[in-house]
Amino acid sequence: MNKSAKTTRRNFLLGSASVIGLSLNYSQSAVANLNEAKPYRSWEDLARKKWTWDSITHSTHGTNCTGQCAFNVYVKNGVVWREEQQGEYGASSDAPDYGPRGCQKGLRHSKYMYGKQRILYPLKRVGERGQGQWERISWDQAMLEVADKFLDYNVEYGPESVTCGLGTQMVMKRASYASLLRFANISGVQMPEAFAGVGDLFSGAHITFGHVTLGNTMAEIYKSKCCLIWFCNPAVTRIPDAHFFWEAKYNGTEVISISPDFNASAMHASKWLNPKPGSD
Incomplete structure (x- = not known):
């Protein structure tokens, strides 16, 4: 070596x-x-800052729905950025739990509220009907013109010539609804029932029983021996309460869906009857 x-x-x-x-x-x-202590970099604080809010308020959703599920609304800088189900509904001793009520549509309601389709100020038509030509006017001008037209038509044609389309928004806002009905009673304006606003009046029940809306709590579905799902699709249009139908089925209730299409409710029913549209 x-x-x-x-x-x-x-x-x-x-x-x-x-x-x-x-x-x-x-x-x-x-x-x-x-x-040595170093401050967090901005990207590391994104998640922490996201899960902060200024206040929590309570609300519900009345757009195309009569469920009125209770939600917690998280507000930050005056803007709703998140919604959660309150989960405040109790359970009865002989039926499934009602809560938590709420669905995907409700969770996205704030996005709809801030959507571009909303009209935030009065618009007046300046072109022919159907041309889609509008101009923005002030609230004072809008209220003055509406009041003038209301008085003119009442004097010339009578109060029966004036009516109001409710829709789901007005129906579910009970305070506004009550004030509108009070005004209609005083002035004599014709107020249609709520179903006329959305066109889904089930006239068969009205003709047979003399009343439009018949029913009980959702627990009645669970306790029934046979349940007909007719002219409705609760798996899509009644999401918070749809579980009562399927729990009733597991409890021994025969759930029968009657609809021309094999929809989400029909596929979970015990039987599906599909009448052919336009036939007897």
Whole structure:
């Protein structure tokens, strides 16, 4: 072996001591840098800042739905950024739990509320009907023109010439609904029943029983022996209560769906009757 490659025990120990001393010298500064407090970078705080809010209010959704499920609304900088089911509904002793009520449509309601399709100020038609030509006017001008037309038609044609289309929004806002009905009673304006606004009046029940809306709580479905799902599709249009139908089926209730299409409710029913449209 080459003598230059050899080392003595003494030289090895001296060299090792130098290396250890050098590493300790630099490691102290490295440890000191790690212990220094540094602020979080902006991207690390995104998730933390997202899950903060200024207040929590309580609301429900009346757009195309009469479920009125209770929601917690999280508000930040005056804007609704999140909604959650309240889960405040209790359970009866002999029926399934009612809560938590709410569906995907309700959870997305705030997006609809801030959508571009909303009209935020009065618009007056300036072109022919159907041309889609509008101009923005002030609230004072809008209310004055509506009041003038209301008085003109009442004087010339009588109060029966004036009516109001309700829709689901007005029906579910009971305070506004009550004030509108009070105004109609005083002025003599004709107010149609609520189903006329959306065109889904089930006239058969009205003719047979003399009343439009018949029913009980959803627990009645669970306790029934036979349940007919007719002219409706609760799996899509009554999402918070649809589970009562399927739990009733598992409980022994015969659930029969009558619909021309094999919809989401029909596929879970005990039987599906599909009448042919336009036939007897």
